[in-house]
Amino acid sequence: MSKFGARYGRKLRKRVEDIESRMKQKHKCPQCGRNAVKRTSTSIWECSKCGTTFAGGAYLPETPSGKLVKRTIKRMGEGS
Incomplete structure (x- = not known):
């Protein structure tokens, strides 16, 4: 039985199970590139290897809208 029982x-x-399982995985660090990022609190993520702390999404370090913004900025930089 899960923590919610039959409710x-x-x-x-x-x-909820899918979101929590993805949240508890180790994620790729944007600084050093290793899979060592864990969630310390809501929207706060920390790399256990290089010690980088950054704000991200509540359940995943990078949100879909954050990916879109990063891709747009990269594309604008290539154009000029």
């Missing part, structure tokens, strides 16, 4: 419905419990 809230299967679809919502599955969605």
Whole structure:
């Protein structure tokens, strides 16, 4: 049994399980490139190898809109 028991419905419990499993994985550090980034608190992420601390998304270090902005900035830099 999960932490929610039989409450809230299967679809919502599955969605929370998917988000939490991705959140608890180690993620790639933007500074050193190693898979050593863990969440320390809401939107705060820290690399255990190089010690870099940065703000990201609440559940993942990089949000879809953050990826879009980064890609747009990179594209603008290439154009000039």
